[in-house]
Amino acid sequence: MNSFFQPFFEYANEWAPQLGEAMVNTALLSVSGFALSLVFGLLLLLAQGSDYALISRFAKLYITVVRGVPLLAVLFLIYFGLPGIGITFDAFPAAVLGLSLCFAAQVGEVLRAGLKAVPNGQREAALSVGFTPSQSFAYIVLPQVLRIVLSPMLVTFVSLLKDSSLASLITVDELVLTGRAMATEYFLPLQIYIAVGLCYFVIAWPFSLLSRRLAR
Amino acid sequence: MDALLRVTGLRKAYGPVEVLKGIDLSVRPGEKIALIGPSGSGKSTCLRCLNFLEKPSAGQIFLDEEEIGVRNGRPMSDRELAPQRSEMGMVFQLFNLWPHLTVTENVAIAARKVRGLPAKEARELALEMLAKVHMTHRADASPAELSGGQQQRVAIARALSQKPKLMLFDEPTSALDPELVHEVLKVIEELAAEGRTMLIVTHEIAFARDVADRVLFLDGGVIVEEGPARNVISHPREPRTQSFLKQIRH
Amino acid sequence: MPGIETLHFVLEGLLAGVGVTMLVTVCALLIGTAFGFALSLVREFTRSRLIHFSVDAYLEFFRNIPALTHLFILYFGLASIGLRLSALTAAVLGLGLIGAASTCDIFRAGFRALPRGQTEAALAAGFTPWQTIQFILMPQAMRVALPGLGNFAVQLVKDTSVVSAIAAPEIMFYARSMVTSSFQTTLIYTTAAVLYLLLSLPLMQGVRLLERHYGRTKG
Ligand SMILES: Nc1ncnc2c1ncn2[C@@H]1O[C@H](COP(=O)(O)OP(=O)(O)O)[C@@H](O)[C@H]1O
Numbered sequence A: 001m002n003s004f005f006q007p008f009f010e011y012a013n014e015w016a017p018q019l020g021e022a023m024v025n026t027a028l029l030s031v032s033g034f035a036l037s038l039v040f041g042l043l044l045l046l047a048q049g050s051d052y053a054l055i056s057r058f059a060k061l062y063i064t065v066v067r068g069v070p071l072l073a074v075l076f077l078i079y080f081g082l083p084g085i086g087i088t089f090d091a092f093p094a095a096v097l098g099l100s101l102c103f104a105a106q107v108g109e110v111l112r113a114g115l116k117a118v119p120n121g122q123r124e125a126a127l128s129v130g131f132t133p134s135q136s137f138a139y140i141v142l143p144q145v146l147r148i149v150l151s152p153m154l155v156t157f158v159s160l161l162k163d164s165s166l167a168s169l170i171t172v173d174e175l176v177l178t179g180r181a182m183a184t185e186y187f188l189p190l191q192i193y194i195a196v197g198l199c200y201f202v203i204a205w206p207f208s209l210l211s212r213r214l215a216r
Numbered sequence B: 001m002d003a004l005l006r007v008t009g010l011r012k013a014y015g016p017v018e019v020l021k022g023i024d025l026s027v028r029p030g031e032k033i034a035l036i037g038p039s040g041s042g043k044s045t046c047l048r049c050l051n052f053l054e055k056p057s058a059g060q061i062f063l064d065e066e067e068i069g070v071r072n073g074r075p076m077s078d079r080e081l082a083p084q085r086s087e088m089g090m091v092f093q094l095f096n097l098w099p100h101l102t103v104t105e106n107v108a109i110a111a112r113k114v115r116g117l118p119a120k121e122a123r124e125l126a127l128e129m130l131a132k133v134h135m136t137h138r139a140d141a142s143p144a145e146l147s148g149g150q151q152q153r154v155a156i157a158r159a160l161s162q163k164p165k166l167m168l169f170d171e172p173t174s175a176l177d178p179e180l181v182h183e184v185l186k187v188i189e190e191l192a193a194e195g196r197t198m199l200i201v202t203h204e205i206a207f208a209r210d211v212a213d214r215v216l217f218l219d220g221g222v223i224v225e226e227g228p229a230r231n232v233i234s235h236p237r238e239p240r241t242q243s244f245l246k247q248i249r250h
Numbered sequence C: 001m002p003g004i005e006t007l008h009f010v011l012e013g014l015l016a017g018v019g020v021t022m023l024v025t026v027c028a029l030l031i032g033t034a035f036g037f038a039l040s041l042v043r044e045f046t047r048s049r050l051i052h053f054s055v056d057a058y059l060e061f062f063r064n065i066p067a068l069t070h071l072f073i074l075y076f077g078l079a080s081i082g083l084r085l086s087a088l089t090a091a092v093l094g095l096g097l098i099g100a101a102s103t104c105d106i107f108r109a110g111f112r113a114l115p116r117g118q119t120e121a122a123l124a125a126g127f128t129p130w131q132t133i134q135f136i137l138m139p140q141a142m143r144v145a146l147p148g149l150g151n152f153a154v155q156l157v158k159d160t161s162v163v164s165a166i167a168a169p170e171i172m173f174y175a176r177s178m179v180t181s182s183f184q185t186t187l188i189y190t191t192a193a194v195l196y197l198l199l200s201l202p203l204m205q206g207v208r209l210l211e212r213h214y215g216r217t218k219g
């Protein structure tokens, strides 16, 4: 048992900076991916409610496809596949794009559920005191939606953070890829992957805790 | 013309189902009207058509000789309707207070955002309205902390803050525990005594008899009987009114 | 442009992985559901603080760390201390353990959706606590949990793609090893994506039916 923990102490000052830098990359990747997911998710939500059947049907199809296709396939398609037809991405933007294309559906669903959770009477009461529709939305509906979606959004963010690990497989220099390189270098895969896991945990756990507190 | 509100030939259908089958109604300034009738007879729909929360299928509504919901022969959007709606204060059966705002904010926000009052004035107005419904002591509470009766009184204050020409009440006490009904009816009675014009949907027959000037009995989407409150309630002429009143008293 | 022969070649190559994808999905589904259900029972119906803490720790551990990391620990990490698991074993075990954390949440939500009166009525009727769980609470909780479990299965099909990273020979693994010339890569990965979609669609349809069937009755 002692020999299991020993490397953590022995190499702490070598591992910490490497993993620290990788954590920053993972965080950067996740935050960028999530930000773009919000944009796509909002667009998807608008598209779903569109009066044009073509647009709303596309949105439905998109959601079905994304629900059924793994992120990894999307990442490989973007990074390795698209160059075959002349579209080339760097690894990092490819990962951000892939993550956000996949998570847009989830984000859109969270937003949709949030909107649905505000009873129609809230809007009616707002209209009845003389608010315009946009005022009703801005002052009455939106603040309630934001409060409702906050917790599920954090859960979505944690999922995205975890799935950002797949970017290692398209050569993005984040936690897992850094871990792989270190595992080869030190030949201590167990300790190193556990350390990598803990790094994720350190980022994700506070969000999980917060989301559960907000859900109450 | 001395009518504040004039409704002619109001009809409303949901798909093939006609819920209102031609309502004519005229309300003088200061008049209190009780709208009674069995569940599903179209009372809520009628009230909601007045401020266009439901779009009527046919008919016209005039408030102070201005036609509601129609401009230059074309239907108005929700956006265009906003100023007209703010002239009618509506009180809902389920209160519909806004849970993310405090009691005072619930009452003040329309004054601020719709009429553009400065924050301080809007707050003063709100407190004034809360005083009318005896809710000043909970001014900073959140709606969720209030009893149903208190919530409904705040909702009344919210409607009053619009300085409406006409108050619409849709079964304001139906969702309340029996012991809380009285405090809300008392507030409405006080407002009636101020000479406000009110249209009240209610199952509180004694209240309708004592407070309303006129009672309309609605059944199956038509006004079956109407007249002075005492007459209709104590001596109904129509058999349908008689059986409804008999049921409700038991 | 890739011709029909290329497509045939690609399909044949990828179909070799479909069996393993399905095998891993089914095994992980069984392990994940059974273990998650056990966890939910223990978490909801015991009073012991130690047990509560252990289950919660388990849930947090799997909720906040990526599947890929868990798989690497199981496959590469354990091998380095002499516990050598086959890629398939590591894949099924990893996805099963991770899945148990998801299904545990789903079952718990099912139990919590039941009104307190259900337990009280059962106890009043003379059921023992375990009988109450067995005959009154479990059947009802299952109904509530069913759509959630369906969604879990849909997610699991996709998650199996990750085990290609530890060389378990499923669809994605073949896709990666097949990539030879650049013009084919687009076709290969698109075909792989479509294969996953085809595997998921029946499950997604099943979830829809479940939701329609059970969703309505629950307010
Ligand atoms: N949005 C709607 N769509 C379809 N039918 C409706 C809708 N709202 C009300 N109705 C129907 O119209 C009738 C009258 O409803 P309502 O005005 O609420 O009655 P009341 O308030 O007198 O109980 C009822 O039969 C009700 O089912």
Ligand SMILES: [Mg+2]
Pocket (backbone or CB within 6 Å): B043, B044, B045, B171
């Ligand atoms: Mg009604």
